[in-house]
Structures are given as C-alpha cells and as structure tokens.
Amino acid sequence: MKSQITNALSDFFFEYETPRQVLVRNKRVGVVCRLIQLGVLAYIIGWVFIYEKGYQSTDTAVSSVFTKMKGVGYTNVSGRETVWDVADYVFPSQGDPSFVVMTNFIITEGQKMGTCPELGDKKKCSSNADCEGGSFKRTGHGQMTGVCVNATKTCEVTAWCPVEDDRIIPNPPLLISAENYTLFIKNSVTFPSFGVTRSNLVEGIDTNYISQCLYHPKTAPLCPIFKLGDIVKLSGFEFEKIAREGGAIGIVIDWTCNLDLDVKQCKPEYNFHGLYGNPNNKDNSASMGYNFRYAKHYMEDHVPKRTLLKVFGIRFDIIVKSLARQFDIIPTLTAIGSGVGIFGVATVVCDLVLLHLLPKREFYKNMKFKYTDTQTQQESFGLDSNTYYTLDAQDQVKDKSNDPDSEAGSTETEK
Template identity: 85%
Template sequence: MKNQITNALSDFFFEYETPRQVLVRNRRVGVVCRLIQLGVLAYIIGWVFIYEKGYQSTDTAVSSVFTKMKGVGYTNVSGSERVWDVADYVFPPQGDSSFVVMTNYIITEGQKMGKCPELKGKHNCNSDSDCEGGSFKRQMTGVCVEGTKTCEVLAWCPVEDDHNIPDPPLLMSAENYTLFIKNSVTFPLFGVTRSNLVEGIDADYISKCLHDPKKAPLCPIFRLGDIVKLSGFSFETIARVGGAIGIVVDWTCNLDVDVKHCKPQYNFHGLYGNPAETDKARASVGYNFRYAKHYMEDRIQKRTLLKVFGIRFDIIVQSLARKFDIIPTLTAIGSGVGIFGVATVVCDLVLLYLLPKREFYKNMKFKYTDTHTQQDSESLGLDTSVYYTLDANARQAQGTDQSNDPDSEAGSTETEVSKK
C-alpha cells in the first residue's frame, strides 16, 4: 500500500502528459483549417485591435458646462414697442447646461384676483345650473353670465386668451442671438483635464470667431439660427411654437498621442420631432410654459402673465478616452489564441463525420482498450505497455497489414522497442 501511494504521488508530481496529435494529409481539411485560422487572425487584428482598440483601457470624463447668451430682441405689438435682453428671454438665468430661449409669446397684462366670465367657447351655459362648482378645471362661482353665456370663474382676471399664436414669431430676432459654451472635462483614470478652450482659442480669437463646422470647428460661440439649421429644422417653424435641440460636445480622445490632440467635436440634434413630418401629424407640437411677473398697484396684487414659446437647448457631454494598457492587451491576445481552437474543432468534425474515410481517421485519433486485455496482462504479471508491445509484435508476425488495420501500433511499437 505504501509503495502504491508513493508511486501515485511520484507520477502526479514528476510526470507530464501531452495530448496525442495525428498529422492528417488531406487537402480539403487543410484548406478549411487555414481559412478558419485566417478568419480568426483577421478578426483579432482588424476588429479587436484596430477597430475596438482592444489594447487600450478606457475612461469617461467628469464634466461641467457653463453657458452664456448674448443678443437683444425688439418687438412692436399694437404700437407697443419693447426691447428684450438676456434677462427677459432666457429661462432660467443661471447659465445652466439646459435652458430655454423665448422666441414667441402671448402676454396678458394687468391680471388681478377676482371673478370674471370665462372665454367664449369655453364652459358655455344657459342657466346657473350649468355652472356647478367642480365641473370644470377652473373654480366656478355657480353663476352664468348673461352677456357672454359662459360661466363665471374665480381666477386671475381677465382670463388668458391663448387661442391665436402670433405668426410670424414675435422674436424672430432670436435667430441672430449667440451662445457661448464653456466646457471642462477630467478623465480621472488617466489624470488628464481638458477644456474646450483648447490651444489657440484665446480671448482675441473668441471675440472674432463664430462656429462653423468646416471653417471654425473649435469656436465655442454659436449663432442660434445656425444651430437650428444644423439640427435639420427651419428656425421660423420651430420659433413659432417652440421645440428642443440637443447640443452634443463629443470628447473622443486617444491619449497614446500628445494630449493637445484631445479636442471636442460639436454635433446638433433636433429633439422637436422628424423634420420631414408636418405639424398636423404630431400628437403634441412645440414647447411652452407660463411665466408670471407679480407687482403691486394701489395696494392690489397684480401680475403680467406670459405664455412663453421657446427653444429648449440641452447641452450633453459625451466622452471616451483610451490609453495603452498591458492587461487588456494580454486579455485580447489570450482570447484570440483561444478562438484559434475553433479551427481544430471544425476540422475534427469534418474528419470524423463527413469524409468517406471517417472510420479510418477515427481509429487513428482514438485508442480503445478492452477489459479482458487488461485482465490478461495482469494475469501474466506484465506491465500494460510491455503487453501491448508483445501483442503488436505477434500480430505483425502473423501478417497483419497496417493498411488493413488502421489502429496498428507497428510503427510506434518499433520506436518503443528500439528505445528500450
């Protein structure tokens, strides 16, 4: 028992097992194998390393965005002239990455809290019984006003009339407003910080430049009309009822080269809908909200209500930095080497199941042992390898032909005997 345990441990620690290989000379199988290996090699080099940059590690940026609008608008509604500056037409005024620029509006001045008739066409009535409280969105007083045949409401009076949207938009001058974007990004993994005010973008350049995708792609000052045009829409159409536009600042950087080549790209996407689609086909058109300015007059609280139609701008920072790293490189190479095993699997399937001589190849690839053979060797007190050597020599002496017995061990037996 002790010797058996010692032999087992010795075999485990001091022996090396290697798989048996069979060299098959077959043109079709050889061509299939090389084509598969060539395809795997093309995948590893072309897709993994060149396209997917599998030899690099990646990181996304921590970003901050600051915006600033410039421009003055002018309106003349029913002889009432007014100038609109940034404080009037930008909501909210803090310079966030998401803001609205007013392009059209409906104004209702001098509203005060009280009782007044609803607009004609809304909440029509013939008697007070038609104006029961809680029947409509506004707070009803239960009175039907004879002059208008509408219900009396408790609200800010006079009530807003937003049926007719000004056309053309009142603030078409917004097309010439300018937007300044200041963006900073940091890639924590690589310790790299960049700003969209890259090398060459100084105060003198900014005071003169205007963004153009071809002539001035790095200029951070944008004309609103150009932004809308680049997003695929008509400014007049989107300015009338409002809309939404996404400005994407794309930082895709290869940090294996000089960091000065890490520069932003600006893209514009209309979030208003499909430019080819007519407004009548849309379920909800435009973008609007209400804004009130409260004041006191003769100790009575009043307000000026504006229904604002505008363009909502969402500035989205998109980032991806890459740099060489030995760990993903080795991982990509290891996975690629593993995929080379596909060629062996496919060729084995062809050899063992598709070719006419599949039984011959199967006998060459696999060795079979019978239980009675092992018992015979043990009864003679011989080692198994010696028994197989003697058995093979006996079969060879009897005229066994290797071409008729694909599993013949004559060649290997001769090598084994010569070594001994």
C-alpha cells in the same frame, strides 16, 4: 496502501502528459483549416485590435458645462415698443446646460384676482345649472362660481382676471430676431483613470480668437460661440417654424480621445440634433412645440396684480459624450488570449469533417483514437511479471504491423 499513495503523488508531480497529434494529409481539410484560421486572424487583428481597440483600457469623463447668451431683441405689440435682453428671454438665467430661449409669447397684462367669465371654448352654458359652483375644469382658468354669464354664454370663475386668451399664436414669431443671438459654451472634462483634464477652450483659442470667431463645422469647428440660427439649421429645423411654437434641440459635445497620442489631439466635436418640435413631423401634431407660463407680480393702488406671459421658446440641452482610451497590458493580453482560444474553432470544425463527413472517416478515427482491450488488461494482472513482460513484448511485435500508430499504418494517399 502507503506505496500506492506515494506512487500516485510521484506520478502527479513528476510526469507530464501531452496531447496526441495526428498529421492528416488531406488537401480539402487543410484548406478549410487554413481558411478558418485566416478568418479568425482577420477578426482578431481587424476587429478586436484595430476597430475595437482591444489593447486599450477606457474611461468616461466627469464633466461640467457653463453657458452664456448674448443678443438683444425688439418687439412692437399694439404700439408698445419693448427691448428684450438676456435677462428677459433666457430661462433660467444662471447659465445651466439646459435652458430655454424665448422666441414668441402671448402677454396678458393687468390681471387681478376677481370673478370673470371663462373663454368661449372653455365652458359653454345656457343656465346656472350648467355651472357647478366650487368645481374646476381641467383646462379652465379658475373655480366656477355657479353663475352662467349671459353675455358670453360661459361659466363665471374666480381667477386672475381677465383670463388669458391664448387661442391665437402670433405669426410670424414676435422675437424672430433670436436667430441672431449667440451662445457661448464653456466645457471642462476630466478622465479620472488617466489623470487627464481638458477644456473646449483648447490650444490656440484665446481672448482675441473668441472675440471674432463664430462656429462653423468646416472653417471653425473648435469655436465655442454659436449662432442660434446656425444651431437650428444644423439640427434639421427651420428657425421660423420652430420659433413660432417652440421645440427642443440637443447640442452634443463629443470627447472621443486616444491618449496614446499627444494629449493636445484630444479635442471636442459638436453635433446638433432636433429633439422635438419639427412641424413637418405629423406624429407630433397633437401637441406641437414647447411652452410654459410665468408671471411678473406688482402692486397698483394697493391691489396685487400681475402680467402673465405664455412663453414659446427653444429648449437647448447640452449633452457631453466622452470616451478616452489608452494602452493597457491587461486588456492586451486578454484580447490575445481570447484570440488564441478562438483558433480552436478550426480544429473542432476539421475534426467534425474528418470523423463524420468524409468517406474515409473510419480510417481517420483509427488514426486519431487509440483503443485498449480492457479484458486483456484484466487477465494480464493474474500473470507473474516475467510472463507479463514476455506477452507484452510479443504483443508489441505481433501488433506492430496492425497498429494504426506504426509507420506502416499511418499513411493515407488521397486520390
């Protein structure tokens, strides 16, 4: 028992096994094999290494965005002249990456808390029974008092009076001058894995350049100052149409960098996408545009009042998209190893053709596989060593001519 264990361990540690190989001279199979290997090689080089950059590791950026608007607007509504600056038409005013620029509005001045009739299309009534006191209508302006106002045939409500009438949206937009406002974007990105920090104020962009540049996709692609009219146009919208009822536009800052090159080559690209508010899109006709309300409260003769504005505007969402690549030995070896493994597909396909499809498949099976006679092996264990070796030598001589591994039996001529 001890000897058997010792022999087993000795065989395990001191013997080497190698696969048996058969050289098949067959033009068709050879061509198929080489074509498959060529395809695998093209995939590894073209797709894995050149297109997918399989020899590089990747990282995404930690990003921050700061914005600043500039521009002045002017309106004349019912003879009242107003100048609008950044503090009036940008919401919020802190320079966030998502903000709204007001382009149109409906103003209701002098509202105070009290009772007044609803609008004509909100709650029609013919008697007090049609106005349930204490209840609310989802699209109404306040709580119903239970009184039907005969003059308007609408229910009376407790609300900020007079109630807002937003049924008619000004056309053309009151702040059409917003087309000439400018937006300054300051963006910084850091790729932690590579220790690289970049800003969209790249080399060559200094105070003098910023003071006179304006973004253009071809002539000034790195200028961080954008005209709102240009942004809207590049996103596929018409400014006047989107300004009337509002909408949403995405500004994408794309940082796709190959850090195997000079880090100065890592520069941003700007893209603009219309997210919502295209009047030409009939699917969104049920709820067009983008709007919200805000109020300016004040006191008049010790009575709290407010000026209510329904704001129509363009919402800008600045989105940073980033991907940096740099050479790394680990993904390189992984890509090479997986590619070498894929080469085995050629062997599998050719074996299937040889052993199952070709007319001489039995001949190839004899070439590829060596079969042993189990019964003969069992009987040989009953012989003494001299007899066993004698029979073994005789069998080798006898089967030399019939052995498919011999030179005589390993030649196949293709006709």
